[in-house]
Amino acid sequence: MTTTGSAATLDLSDIAGFWTRSIEERHAAFNELRESAELPFFSPPVVEHMEPGRDYYALTKLDDIVTASRTPAIYNSEPNATGPNETPVELNEFFGSMINMDDPRHARLRRIVSRGFTPKMLDALSDNVSRIATEIVDDILERGEADAVTDIAAKLPLTIICDMMGIPESQHKFVFDHTNVILGAQDPEYVADGNFFGALLQSGMELAQLVRELGAQRAKNPTGDLTSALLNAEVDGESLTPEELASFFILLVVAGNETTRNAISWGIQLLTENPDQRALWLADLDKRTPGAVEEIVRWASPVIYMRRNLAEPAVLSGQRLDAGDKVLMFYWAGNRDPRHFEAPERFDILRSPNPHIGFGGPGPHFCLGAHLARREIKVMFRELLTRIPDIHATAPPRRLQSMFINGIKELPVAFTAGGAR
Template sequence: MPSIAASSLVSLDFWSKPQDERDQLFASLRAAEGPLFCPVPDEPGFYAIARYEEVAEASRNPQVFSSQPTAVSLVDPPPQVAPYSGSMISIDDPRHARLRRIVSRSFTPRLVQRVAGDVAVLARHIVDGLAERGPCDFVEHVAMPMPLQIICSMMGIPESAYDDVIDATNVIIAIGDPDYVSPDGADRAAVLTEKFSFLHALMADLGRLRRENPADDLVTALTRANVDGEALDDLDLGRFFSLLVVAGNETTRNALSHALTLLTDNPGQRDVLLGNLDVRLPAAVEEIVRYSTPVTWMRRTLTRDHELGGHVYRAGDRVILYYNSANRDESVFKDPHAFDVARSPNPHFGFGAPGPHFCLGAHLARREITVLLRELYTRLPTLHATAPPVRQRASFINGIKSLPCAF
């Protein structure tokens, strides 16, 4: 088993397998005496951390388990990609804390109130379109528009750029998927540089425009924000926008897509939810996020020797924190492989584990998922998937590319 598991975790073929097969492998990792080491070709390799408490402890200890040089790749970023990808998610305090404060303070009460209204209006518009269109691809017509349009509206991105933004995020997240990157021998670093450059250029142009002509959007607030004498420059703006559209768009989109799949495959749980939608929905959203775990893992790099779970890691070791495994840990969750819309308590890591890198947009993601599901199942209670989802060929994101639906 260990040799098979070690090769599986670095293979996109494994991440394309059915949920049950992936769950079995991680159950064996949680039951093992020590962490599994996974070699990576031409790289140092990594240790797989699969247990809930160990994922939590590493996440709470960034002085030892560092997010630098990257939190989102099994391998270090190529030199030409590194300047673009060094967002808040891949840096440590004190700079991480300063940038997070700048961003947090830019979400003014007025902006938050406007965004909340936008979510409700957009949900109604999306369901209006679905009711008129009939059977269609749920990802394209329902799950994708919600986070994309909310984020772009917050930032002031013109609608004419939406298609290019979603293309860039798809490629960055699922660089190994041939549906997003044509198998023509294109260099991975070159493709990533192209997509990151587009997002950064879009934000640099908008930042310059907002410095000269302020508006009621997040970019204006970010260009004016200042914490401890530090403001965001064009590179910081580009990094933040890249993080926001990739993390905020892809994760919410996939949580919504998994929601339809789960409620179709579990009709009993669907009946429980629809029997008292307003009361059941908040817990159901948490269970959807736990069960689907849209962000599968994060990487950390050891700054010094440290013992965790009885194993001594050495300075420079790379570890992968598997949130999907933590969210199935039998020592924390009763019947962890069951989908239970009434599950309580539900201390999942669907938005990351406790610590300084807990998802800054968790509140917005919860609101988007909740409002759209309420609108969908209030107006179209027979909505269901008509075939299994087509999954992304990726390990970092538990992504769904397409999902046919009807009502």
């Protein structure tokens, strides 16, 4: 089933169709869906080994998404918050972290892992973030060209998170490749044989094994890394089990890498397309960087949607929803809602107010790593705009085929070799 009315030809579950359209076409399509008389309604995509379950409603208005996010007692994350299909039990061991939980289980886990994300601990990362950003630019400075994704955007969050957890540098590429598969499994380039289920299971198992081995080492010889902190963190006498630690690591490394990586990649593309905004930013880096970071996250919306499951009947946009119904909260669409954003298709680093939901809607599931992600994006762009301010894309981005992640796989860039003269 697809939605009815004037938008009847649209199908948000058509991964190889709708989600390969241009950004402009997507924007126009969501504008149409947002003005539908009823909430748009779709069947989940056909995925081998995954039951479709019920059809889902697409939430495209910012107000509806905020309402669902703020009322988790009605709009549950269990049993699945990350896909329109039903998650097989085999995958829950690796992908069943707190993102797919409701209180009290969610609150318990979040209280424990939050011990590793206090402002004090994140502030201690500042020097590390700056150092890595400097090294990234050092590595490409004399070349005059690079790939913005693999050479710049992916390196910063990957290195930060692996260093936080105590993952040795020799394993960084292993982690990078497996996170690509997990969030790129809808893209034939990452799963060439089309075995979506098998690819997810294999990557989840191998990442979980990596962190279990690391956890066993830290249990015997704790250090100052996040793995040691999480193993020893207790709330009301409870700590993380080895399985919970492995599942949280997968969530952390996947979500933390992908969101920041794609925000930085899209930011470079946006500055290429909008030289006036680049000039505006360069005219006052200190004052305009915070707003520019928020606008990049809004415009890019790296996580396109999250799912919620109705625990009881509710009314949204005047429409009755029943217990058991599914809704997909399309952050990408909410961040372009003209009721809240003037000229939402425009990239405007001075946009104010900017009530975007690029890190999720308000409520208990707001992104735990938002503070770190903002800092990484801020530091990376300060480094780029200070040392190679003319960095620009030389070809269109090669985009990820996915309805979940607004990703870029490749973005060739050029700049003055040796940096600003």
